[in-house]
Amino acid sequence: xxxxxxxxxxxxxxxxxxxxxxxxxxxxxxxxxxxxxxxxxxxxxxxxxxxxxxxxxxxxxxxxxxxxxxxxxxxxxxxxxxxxxxxxxxxxxxxxxxxxxxxx
Numbered sequence: 001x002x003x004x005x006x007x008x009x010x011x012x013x014x015x016x017x018x019x020x021x022x023x024x025x026x027x028x029x030x031x032x033x034x035x036x037x038x039x040x041x042x043x044x045x046x047x048x049x050x051x052x053x054x055x056x057x058x059x060x061x062x063x064x065x066x067x068x069x070x071x072x073x074x075x076x077x078x079x080x081x082x083x084x085x086x087x088x089x090x091x092x093x094x095x096x097x098x099x100x101x102x103x104x
Contacts, residue, residue: 029057032057033054033057036050036053036054037050074100075094075096075099076099076100076101076102077099077100077101077102078101078102078103079101079102079103
């Protein structure tokens with residue numbers, strides 16, 4: 001690196017002056033959402049992928065209260081619940097992948 005620096009630095013400085021700075025595109029969130037919708041329409045990305053990306057863009061504007069499940073609506077099991085056929089069937093019926101376990 002020390003050997004090439006005396007040659008490469010002046011060349012890079014000249015190229016920066018001649019070509020100018022690289023200007024990238026800056027998109028707003030709404031422009032990005034429209035772009036992802038367009039990509040979905042062109043079958044570049046799947047609908048599920050677009051929804052995940054858009055949710056990630058919206059995440060910064062959400063509060064915990066907006067995304068939380070009220071405690072009275074939470075499906076949970078007491079720590080001493082026996083996982084018999086009936087309980088497993090009920091878990092399957094609810095469709096949740098994670099179930100809080102509580103004690104007292």
